Every structure is written in C-alpha cells, then in structure tokens.
Amino acid sequence: MPRSGAEARRRLQQAALELYQERGFDQTTTAEIAARAGVNERTFFRHFPDKREVLFDGEADLRAALTQAVAEAPDGLQPLEVLLCAFRKAGRILEENRPFSEPRLAIIAVTPALRERDLAKAASLTEAVAEALRQRGVADRLAGLAAHTGWAAFHHAAQAWIDDPSQSLDAHLLQAFDDLRTLSATALPAQAQPES
Template identity: 90%
Template sequence: MPRSGAEARRRLQQAALELYRERGFDQTTTAEIAARAGVNERTFFRHFPDKREVLFDGEAALRAALVQAVAEAPDGLQPLDMLLRAFRKAGRILEDNRPFSEPRLAVIAVTPALRERELAKAASLTDAAAEALEQRGVPDRLAGLAAQAGWAAFHQAAQAWIDDPSQSLDAHLSRAFDDLRALSAPVPLTKEG
C-alpha cells in the first residue's frame, strides 16, 4: 500500500497508463486502475475526478510555470521571445517526466476522449499564457495570437522530442520557434527561367 498521498497518486497514474496501453482507455475501469495501484476505488476518486484526468495531472504545474516565466521575463522582449522562455521552463517538467510523458502521448493519440480532453487543457493553457502576456502590456488581440502560435510551436517541439530524443526538448523548442518566425519573414524572390 502506498504510504503517502503523492505516492498513491503516482502509482495510480502509472497503473492507468499501463492499463490504457494494455487494454485501451475505454476498456479500463477506475476499479481496475485502483486495484493495479494497490489502493481502493475511493482513493482513486480522492485524487482524480475521472479516469481521463489521471493523465492530465500536471496541468496546474505547467500553467504556473508558464505564467511565472512570462511574468519574470526581462523587459523589452517580444511576445514570442517571452513565450519561448516560458515554454523552455515548462518543458523541464516534461523532460523530468519523460518515462511517463512519452507513452502518455501515445495513448492520447489513439483515444478520442483523451484527445478531446487534451484540446480543452491546451485551450486553458493558451488562455493563461495570453493573460500573462496581457499583464506584461501586450494588447489582447496580439497576446491571444502569440499564445496560440507559441502553443502550436511547443506542441510541435514536444512531438519532435518524443520522435527524436537524441536532441533536448530545448533544442526542438528553439527550432520550432525559429520556424515560426521564418513563416513571417519576407520570402526572397527567385529568378524564373
């Protein structure tokens, strides 16, 4: 039996991930997750409101890291540069938890209910990043656009990091934000002929 709440929570997350990979999300019950983790079902519900949320536990820490990094960014940075700093800080959370992050993303990719939850969480995090930019004086229209573009770059970088672990998440983030900036750079004219 897990002795602490944090240990029970971690074991529930690991058990859920294992069962989702073995049987699929829809075929797994909260009772089975609790049994695999060595706790009762009531304990599961003390930690998580439903079986989807068990894979999205880090949202509060990710939100706090993003908002704090934007708030602490040096004056004079452009919005995308503030977001790059923020996503680098948030990315450390993923890197520290790679053994869980990688299979978690694979389970989400094949489960419509989890993809829906991931989109809702992403929208909430994007809104938090936009609000943090607004607090730094970025006009709301630009803050929202920057936050959405930054989140797209972060998402792309995280997937690239899963696919290519030979480079750090930070390296993938730098590339994704460079690519984002390149999209708005003037395109050089080429000679035809």
C-alpha cells in the first residue's frame, strides 16, 4: 500500500499509463487502475476527478512555470523571444518526466476523448500565456497570436523530441523557433500578395 498521497498519486498515474498502453483508454476502468496501483477506487477519486485527468496532472505546474517564466523574461525581448525563454524553462518539466511524457503523448494521439481534452487544456494554457504577455504590455491581439504560435512551436518541438531523442527538447525547441523566424522572413510570391 502506498504510504503517502504523493506516492499513491504517482502509482495511480503509472498504473493508468500501463493499462492504457495494454488495453487502450476506453477499455480501462478507474477500478482497474486503482487495483493495479494497490489502492481502492475511492483513493483514485481523491486524486483525480476522472480517468482522463491522470494523463493531464502536470497542467497546473506547466501553467505556473510558463507564466512565471514569461513574467521573469528579460526586458526588451520581442513576444516570441519571451515565449522561447519561457518554453525553454518549462520544457525541463517534460524532460524530467520523459518516461511518462513519451507514452502519454502516444496514448493521447490514438484516443479521441483524450485528444479533445488535450485541445481544451492547450487552449487554457495558451490563454494563460497570452495573459502573461499582456501583463508585460504586449497588445491584446499580438499577445494572443504570439501565444498560439509559440504553443504550436512548443508542441511541434515536443513531438520532434519524442520522435528524435538523440537531441534534447531544448535543441528541438530552438530549431522550432528558428523555423518560425524563417517562415516569417520568407517573402510572399507576387501572386499571393494582397491587392492594394
């Protein structure tokens, strides 16, 4: 039996991850997760409101890390550079949890209910990042666009890191933001430019 709440929570997360990989998300019950973790189902619900949340437990930590990093970024940086600083700091959370992060992303990718939850969580995180940028004085429209663009680059880098672990998440993140700069510096072909 787990001796502490933190240990029970960790065991529940690990049990859920194993069962989702073995059987699939839809075929796994909270009772089975609890049994695998060596606790009762009531303990499961003390830690998680439902079986989806087991995979999204770090959202509050990620949100706090991102918003704090945005607030603490050096003055004088453009919004995307502020976000690069923030995502580099927050990326350490993923790197420290790679044994959980990698299978978690694979399970989410093949489970519609989890993809929906992931999109909702991403929207919430993106709005928190946009608000942190607004607090730095970035105009509302630009803060929203930067937050969405930065989150897309972060997500792209995280997937690249899962696919190619020979480089750190940080290296993939730097590459994703370099790619953003390249995209924004590319001139539109004459036929694609707006008419004046």
